[in-house]
Amino acid sequence: MLAILLAACTQSPPKPPPAPPPPAKPAAATPAKPAAATPTPPRADEPRRIDAENFARERDRLAATLGRDERAALADTEVGYYMDVLQGRLLQRAGDRLTVTRESDRLIVALNGAFESAGDRCQPARPLGEALQALAKVLAEFDKTLVALRVEADVRGAALDPVQAHRYAVAAARSLEQAGVAGRRLAVVERGAAAKAPASAGAATTTAHVEVDIDPIRRRAGN
Amino acid sequence: MRRQQKIVLFATLAGVLGAIVLFVGIAWLLWAQFVAAEQNAAGGLAAALGQATERVIVNARDTLARLNELTTTPCSPEHRAAMREAAIARPYVRSVGYWRAAERLCDVGFLPESGLKPPRADRIYDNGLIAWWPSPRTESGGVQLFLLRYGDHDLAIDPRQLLSLDEWRNRQAVLYVEGLRMAAVPGDVELPAPGTLPQGVTIDRDHGRVLSHFTHSELIPIDVVAAEPIESLVSRHTGVLAGGAGAALALIGAWLFVVLRVSRRELSMASELRIALANNRLSVAYQPVIELASGRCVGAEALVRWTREDGQVVSPAVFVPVAEQAGLIQDLTVAVMRMAVRDLAALSGEFDDISINVNLSPEDLRNDRVDRELHRALEAAGLPPKAIKLEITERALLNTELSRSMIRHFRLRGHSIAVDDFGTGYSSLSYLQSFELDFLKIDKSFVDAIGTGAATSQVIVHVIEMAKSLGLDTVAEGVETREQADWLRARGVPFAQGYLFSKPLAYDAYLEFLRTNRRTA
Structure with missing residues (x-):
């Protein structure tokens, strides 16, 4: 027990929160946007995509959309407590398999692991799959969050082929969804036209760096 | 200051x-x-x-x-x-x-x-x-x-x-x-x-x-x-404070007591005399000794003088007892002796037959310090021992065999020994006989009685006779009148000193006195 407490002595006090984002405008009042700034509609079997170039705006827009559902969203006064507890739970449940970084009300979870590709199929190899399972279990409980997955580099930091990277991100998102995280909360960050490129047909195993951005879904003003 | x-x-x-x-x-x-x-x-x-x-x-x-x-x-x-x-x-x-x-x-x-x-x-x-x-x-x-x-x-x-x-x-x-x-x-x-x-x-x-x-x-x-x-x-912490305050008071009181004691000691005459001795602030006055038959000055008695820094003169009757009590008497004797030898050396070129009498205290006869110092000083000055005569009081004669042997030792060296203030003590004839002496100095109290018809006026006659019977020369002290001098000369007293001849003189004055005396005597 003391060992746990001793481990606790290396603390990570949360950073002070920035000014809260302006409340999203009601959906009805939102004018139509150019295609590049609108989250790309997912294919039937794929999670929602967010263009990396406009990541922050698209993420906020998506979160705002989800925030229309009052029961699935947090009041501003609840956000801090919610994200603190979520951070604690992530550290408790999967602390040794992933790293958790706090940026204001955002949590960034980083995992390293291999993806196995064969033909059209791509899935996380077992250790990464287990880590994603553990992450999914927590995210399923803390369901008032938007989860954006990003795979851009391998574990050494070398940039991955954008098409492969996108496939890995989608595979990771699917893994979370299958473990109980609602698909509507999941998004995959893609770089430009990468998703439109044909998938590699060769079999391969690549160790990639997966980054998961977890943002609170705030209740929209006026809801 | x-x-x-x-x-x-x-x-x-x-x-x-x-x-x-x-x-x-x-x-x-x-x-x-x-x-x-x-x-x-x-x-x-x-x-x-x-x-x-x-x-x-x-x-x-x-x-x-x-x-x-x-x-x-x-x-x-x-x-x-x-x-x-x-x-x-x-x-x-x-x-x-x-x-x-x-x-x-x-x-x-x-x-x-x-x-x-x-x-x-x-x-x-x-x-x-x-x-x-x-x-x-x-x-x-x-x-x-x-x-x-x-x-x-x-x-x-x-x-x-x-x-x-x-x-x-x-x-x-x-x-x-x-x-x-x-x-x-x-x-x-x-x-x-x-x-x-x-x-x-x-x-x-x-x-x-x-x-x-x-x-x-x-x-x-x-x-x-x-x-x-x-x-x-x-x-x-009241208890500790009270204890500390008590200790502080006791220590401060003890300190003040020590300071008071030391300052009182330093303020004492003995301390002052010690400093005066150390700094050679004492001086000597010379009371001429006159041969009554010729009126010739044959020497002097060295008398110690002390003048404080502020000019106040302290009487020997005051500070000599203090020196004896404070254990400074030998220092005082040695200081007078050195000055006498120094002055005598200066006089010797002009007056080679002069002697100086130096008083010794009973304490000076308890050890050989004075003897050593006197011997060394005379040797350094090139003077014979007979140039310094030593005067001791009757009290010194009451002391032990050590005094007796010291007197003998001084005489063997060549010093004459005089018994000072004779008649005021308890010396009997037989007691004097046991010492080797050269002079008796007749106390001024007997001289003062000469011609007064007082009871003591007859005592001096006996003293003179006693001295003669012992083969001792006599020196009358405190002679102030011509009648006294004549009376003493008539009774066979060879030497006298007193204000009739001169008061005690500083060295320069004594030198002048000698010159005048030698021209006229």
Whole structure:
């Protein structure tokens, strides 16, 4: 027990929160946007995509959309407590398999692991799959969050082929969804036209760096 | 500045400075004792509080871990019973809650049903333990609670239970855990933060209080900052203070006593005489000795003189007894002897038949110091021993065989020995016979009686006759009139001295006297 407490002595006090984002405008009042700034509609079997170039705006827009559902969203006064507890739970449940970084009300979870590709199929190899399972279990409980997955580099930091990277991100998102995280909360960050490129047909195993951005879904003003 | 004034000034300064040093020293010792006592008391209590707080936090975290491991259905009677048991067993626990994410599903204790959801945790540990330090956002029922959440359960802890000051009445205290304020007595007290205070006890003069800061950090850094009015500290140490004050008074009194004693000694005539001797401030006057038959000056008696720095002349009748009492008489004899030899050496070129009489005290006959010094001085001056005649009093004759042998020794060297003030003591004829002497000096009291018809006027006749019978020459002292001189000459007294011939003279005057005497005699 003391060992746990001793481990606790290396603390990570949360950073002070920035000014809260302006409340999203009601959906009805939102004018139509150019295609590049609108989250790309997912294919039937794929999670929602967010263009990396406009990541922050698209993420906020998506979160705002989800925030229309009052029961699935947090009041501003609840956000801090919610994200603190979520951070604690992530550290408790999967602390040794992933790293958790706090940026204001955002949590960034980083995992390293291999993806196995064969033909059209791509899935996380077992250790990464287990880590994603553990992450999914927590995210399923803390369901008032938007989860954006990003795979851009391998574990050494070398940039991955954008098409492969996108496939890995989608595979990771699917893994979370299958473990109980609602698909509507999941998004995959893609770089430009990468998703439109044909998938590699060769079999391969690549160790990639997966980054998961977890943002609170705030209740929209006026809801 | 006169010596006496210097001594008084020095004694005053020494007394005052010494008293101040003693006072400050004892005050410092007392303060050191206060501080040591406070260090022990406050440090011990802080350590106890730190250990207790540490135990509470560790126990709370373990309790949460055990509750998380329960396999009972959440919020079932069994689950609630386990939570209740955990709360009851720990007096510091206000509430135990079970949560799903941020929703409190069930609880035991004294918190609102929805629980407390402070917007920002103070600590999120790597193992997932989350802590909210007491603040207005954790307040419930008028108490700012310390919240711990681990997994699905949380504990609300009453921090007042962590800071018991039963032993610290009249004190204010704040308990810090990991540098954050955990509890305070009284609850709203504001004391300096631990980071601004050194470890141990310090005085906060601006606020008239004693601050103590102690850190306990075996597992968790815990600081206790306490404040107490200075008066309270002093009142708790009244016994020590009284003892210290008594000791201070005793020591200061002893110091002043010593200073007084030393200054009195330094102010004494003996001390002054010692300094005068050391600085050669004594002088010699010469009382001429006249051969009555011819009127010729044959020598002089060296008489010591002391003039103080301020010009005050001290009578030999005053300072010679002081020198005898203070053990300075031999120094005095030697000083006179050296001056006499020096002056005699100067005279010898012009008057080679002159002798000087030097008085010895009884003490001078107890050892050979005077003999050695006299011998050395005469040798250095190239003078024969007969140039110095030695006068001893009757009292000296009363002393032991040592005196007798010293007299014999002086005579063997070549000095003549005279018995001074003869007739005033108790010397009998037979007693005088046992000594080897050369002169009898007839005391002035007998000379004064000459021609007066007084009873004592006949005594001098017997003295003169006695001297003759012993084969001793005589010298009459204190001759002041021609009649006295004539009478003495008629009775066969060969030598005389007194104001009739001359008062005691300084060297230069004596030299002139000699020259005049030799021209006319």
